[in-house]
Ligand SMILES: Nc1ncnc2c1ncn2[C@@H]1O[C@H](COP(=O)(O)OP(=O)(O)OP(=O)(O)O)[C@@H](O)[C@H]1O
């Protein structure tokens with residue numbers, strides 16, 4: 011970019027020439043510049059994570075606790091035994107954990123946006139998407155940790171995925187992609203809402219129906235008809251089914267296709283909404 | 293293009309609901325000058341700067357920076373202006389060095405250049421020792437310096453400084469003034485706001501006085517001060533004295549009316565020559581008027597306001613208190 015031709019501020023043999031600077035200005039960030047800006051914002055988010063490790067509590071505790079708890083409490087009732095329930099449960103827990111991470115994305119963005127440094131981000135010539143997308147790239151790490159940890163807990167209490175290593179890797183990858191895509195909904199909420207608390211509240215209201223009114227923990231056919239209808243269109247159900255197919259059978263089924271299409275649709279709708287709402291806030 | 297103005301704004305307006313925070317301000321900042329915007333709390337200084345910096349939408353009016361339209365080309369404006377806001381806008385969770393590197397990377401510098409510029413700026417702003425400490429351990433003055441350093445990474449031709457010395461001790465304030473003068477030597481233009489007349493006086497080539505969203509005066513510091521007097525004789529008459537008589541005495545001696553302040557029995561007498569203070573005191577004694585306190589001071593912002601607008605700078609608060 012043009013800026014790289016500038017001399018450092020202390021050694022200033024050259025006087026600033028405003029008309030030369032005006033001539034160098036561009037009316038928008040190039041794609042490549044935008045990518046560099048997103049990575050710089052991701053770097054910032056990683057630095058903050060390293061300094062505040064308590065942020066990782068949700069991705070560490072939830073997989074461990076929920077996997078063990080759900081397996082031993084519901085296992086017998088739903089599937090007759092814990093080991094029969096695990097192939098249904100583990101993909102469900104994965105989806106739920108990913109959604110929790112998504113929710114934190116929105117809440118943290120809102121908290122972040124209230125800080126003074128966002129004034130500077132707004133005053134810099136950077137693409138408006140960079141401050142939103144940067145932290146989401148850093149969050150890939152959180153999705154990764156959460157998914158692997160859930161899977162490991164499962165393995166520890168007796169889960170033996172039929173899809174083998176390849177199926178597991180593919181399932182975890184799909185979870186990470188789905189989490190990242192759905193996070194745009196919560197990022198959009200973060201740019202709209204007035205406070206971090208309200209983001210938290212609204213996110214909870216979205217998250218609970220999405221996870222519990224899905225096939226994440228129980229097979230859909232055990233539900234009353236009207237509920238089954240909702241569960242079947244819930245995008246989380248498709249992600250969960252897709253991950254089950256990958257984990258348990260190592261099969262790339264139509265469900266995997268639906269899950270990917272659903273994720274792409276969510277990004278296509280909510281990323282522009284989020285950028286628009288963020289740009290309008292100034 | 294040599295006579296291109298740095299800022300040219302015509303009848304800028306910003307309303308918050310029914311309230312017009314900026315109510316039709318014209319501003320013309322020439323290249324290479326330090327332009328001071330002077331005004332009390334709530335005058336609309338920050339709001340005006342934020343509109344010019346593309347941080348707030350302009351409701352009405354027109355603004356250009358180096359000939360670039362602020363409303364139509366915000367991305368270009370952001371490449372021309374370095375903004376140091378009234379509230380510190382650096383990242384509290386990063387160190388000083390990390391902040392500078394982040395802002396440099398965001399503006400397209402390679403990571404090696406970002407590193408070297410961060411080092412240079414930390415040195416120039418005397419922040420090396422604290423460079424790798426988290427910002428929570430920075431003093432207010434250090435944060436301000438880091439904030440200013442962050443605005444200078446790409447050497448922008450125009451720099452906005454919103455109350456750059458508020459909250460600084462006299463020594464840091466002096467250093468800030470020196471830095472600001474150096475920036476102009478480097479070829480930058482400065483638009484700064486302040487609540488202090490002496491700061492505007494020390495730094496600015498020209499001053500606009502803003503009050504309640506409107507510009508009430510614009511001139512060189514010297515011209516403004518002559519309107520108010522070089523120094524001011526502040527008098528408090530003894531209880532029960534005849535204020536009207538005292539006004540007559542002053543008018544007879546100096547050919548000018550004193551400015552009555554809202555406090556009863558108090559008046560400020562603008563003096564073009566501090567020597568005339570004695571004449572006024574003797575005149576009052578001869579008229580049989582008692583004085584309870586007296587001092588000679590440089591004109592304060594409040595006096596500039598009383599003179600220019602006929603009301604005190606802090607009047608809204610006083611009304612609210614009653
Ligand atoms: N976002 C906002 N919503 C509503 N009113 C606002 C907003 N921002 C500023 N104002 C009002 O606009 C007026 C001008 O505010 P501004 O911050 O521009 O003043 P200022 O001259 O910078 O004052 P100070 O010296 O205190 O910094 C104030 O009365 C303030 O209350």
Ligand SMILES: [Mg+2]
Pocket residue numbers: 337338339378454
């Ligand atoms: Mg202000």
